[in-house]
Amino acid sequence: MDSSTLRVIKRLTLIxxxxxxxxIALGAYTRLVHAGLGCPDWPTCYGHLWAPDSVSEISSANxxxxxxPVNLDKTWPEMTHRYLASSLGLLCLIIFLLGFKVKKTVSKFPFRHTVALLILVIIQGLFGMWTVTLKLWPQVVTLHLLGGFSTFGLLLLLHLRLTQPIKPVKETMIPKIRLLAFSVLVILFGQIMLGGxxxxxxxxxxxxxxxxxxxAQLSSQDFVQGFNLLQQIGPNYLGGQLDGGARIAIHAMHRFGALxxxxxSLxxxxxxxxxxYVKLALALATMLIIQLLLGLSNVYFGLPLYNAVAHxxxxxxxLATxxxxxxxxxxxRKKRA
Known part of the structure; x- marks a missing residue:
């Protein structure tokens, strides 16, 4: 029984x-089409479970x-994102409950990993609410994005822990490679934060x-305002509140982070x-080239929507790589120990 439950958990972590x-993709799309406040209330949308659609409902909502005012082009991305994110949270809850069921009978089952995952998605739900109620306050929006990437990363790691066997190792260079790989992971996460x-x-x-x-732009950079983490709560941050110099400083730092x-990574x-480790090297090189080209295309072509989502x-x-x-x-490392 527990073995069949474990198989279900493995499938659920992949799904x-x-x-x-x-x-993550839909969240990016929602931000890029400026639909983050497509529904000004939470968890409903103008008091509806989906969105007002009849003439009388739209009139009452306005x-x-x-x-x-109601903009149906912006309500559907926002509500679709909310419901999909809620469904993901439900999946994580099911994984946690199944993990609780098998933790005592399945050897070395990573139950604490499922606990951390559940806590993270609960926090993500709060950030989703605050994104709306605090009117896209940049600090919350950035943390919400990081939480989404972290949820994705924790789910992938849980799936790997449940499915991947330990493999033999060439011992001589492993400590140096491991330190370098972890450094790249940390810097990459910082770059994702800068992107957010x-x-x-x-x-x-x-x-x-x-x-x-x-x-001329570099000389006008304003790092103090660009990285002010105490921006006022209250204004509507749709479209941003910072001046040009602050935005240039943020953009320039994101480019330096990419460098x-x-x-x-090289x-x-x-x-x-x-x-x-040829396959790992080729996988990283491929993803690095694709991401670099997408980033350059964002600038060169003026931030086309689907290119930005792809970025x-x-x-x-x-991050998954x-x-x-x-x-x-x-x-x-565990094998050698």
Whole structure:
């Protein structure tokens, strides 16, 4: 019985991981079409479970929310994102409950991992609420994005822990590779945070030159305002509240972060390849090239919607690649121990 339950958990973690990627993509789409406040209340939408659609319902909603008239082009992305995210939370709850069922009978079942995952999705739900009630306050929007990527990463890691066997190891270079791989993972997560901060402050188009911003723009950077974590709560942050200099500073830092990820990743790719981790090296190189091209295309083509969504998906897949690499190296450390 427990073995069949464990098989169900393994399948659910895979489904939930893929589902989390869809939620990340839809969240990016919702931000990019400025639909984050498509429904000004939470958890309902103008008091409805979906959105007002009849003439009388829309008229009543506009009277109830005079500062946020109904725009059906923005209500559907917001509510679809809410319901899909809630469904993902339900999946994580089911995984937790099934894990609780088998934790005493399945050897080394990572139950604490399922606890952490459940706590994270609960926090994500709160951030989803605050995103609306605090009117897209950049700090909350950025943390909500990071929470989404973290949920995706934890689900992937849980699936790996449940399904991947320990493999033999070439011992000589593992400690150095492991340290470098973990460093890339940390820097990448920081870069994702910068990407979230860039998006939540609407700074993606602050600099249109490649590969660097113009000297005039760089000289006008305002890092104090750009990275002010105490922005006032209350204003509507749809479209952003920062001036041009602050947005340029944010955008420039995101580019420098990308450069740091690129350089460290190239070092890791070389080291992996030299130590016969060819598949891992090729996977990382492929994702790195795709993500770099998507980022450059965002600037060159003026932030086209589906390219920008793909850039978010690419960030998640690059994170997944680094999680797999670190997991493989960690497995081998456990084997030697």
């Amino acid at each position: 939930a991981t893929l589902f989390a990627l869809v939620v 009277i109830a929310f005079p500062d946020a 901060w860039t998006s939540s402050n609407y700074a993606a188009m602050a600099c249109l030159e490649l590969p660097l911003c113009s000297m 740091a990820v690129l350089l460290l 070092m890791l790719i070389t080291t992996l390849y030299q130590n016969r 978010n998906i690419g960030g998640a897949l690059l 680094m999680i797999v690499i670190n997991f493989r190296l960690y497995q081998q």
